[in-house]
Amino acid sequence: MGQQLFIFGAAFLGSAVEATEALTIVLAVGLTRGWRAPLFGTAAAVLALGTLVLAFGQLIVTTVPESALKLVVGTLLLLFGLRWLHKAVLRSAGVVAMHDEEHAYRQAVSQLGGAATGRDWVGFVLALKGVFLEGLEVVFIVIAVGGTGNGFPAAIAGGVVAAAVVAGAGVIVRKPLARVPENTLKYGVGVILTSLGTFWAAEGMGAHWPLDFVSILGLVAIYFGASVLAIALIRRPAPA
DSSP states (O other), X not given: OHHHHHHHHHHHHHHHHHHHHHHHHHHHHHHHHOSHHHHHHHHHHHHXXXXXXXXXXXXXXXXXXXXXXXXXXXXXXXXXXXXXHHHHHHHHTTSSOOOOHHHHHHHHHHHHOXXXXXXXXXXXXXXXXXXXXXXXXXXXXXXXXXXXXXOHHHHHHHHHHHHHXXXXXXXXXXXOOTTSOHHHHHHXXXXXXXXXXXXXXXXXXXXXXXXXXXXXXXXXXXXXXXXHHHHHHHOOOOOO
16 A cells, blocks of 8 residues: 555656646647637647557556566666756756746747637647647656556556646646746655666566565655755855
């Protein structure tokens, strides 16, 4: 039960970050060019992504040996998590500017122009491309996190719930979720994915962890402590 909750949480947090970025694009298109085209584009992207999850996810789980699957998925998760953790450390240390979803929204709006008339293929394609590209990362997270330990139901549930929560918030506020601490989420997800990747990659190579899945909590503590130390070592002073 604890393993399934951990998988659900990892998939939920990672999917929520990517869903927020996709929502920014859809809202920018909808508020400037009308809602019909971007909603159709979003629906088409979601349908394509759902097909990918159902087809390739099940194919991977049923055809690849479990040890090889754990090694491949663990390695990919480790690389993916380290990428997010690396960026989060640099942002927290002041080396790289924080990602501003509100600024991204305003920039997208300024490039779209006024409302469209007739069939708005531009709005459709922009929404389709934005949701599909951000959704591909969600698909990767869901397949990677749920690909071992029979965790697909929990991972898919985490991705679906995250998308529903972010979409519901977007319908309510109809503006970018600027108050969502995206950089904090990416920091946390980076630590979690890196820990999961280390755990499964080691198991794929034949290692046996003490306390089994509970060892992931120890890995989380180690990676978090190391990232805090890295931030302290490379932190740049704030400009006067």
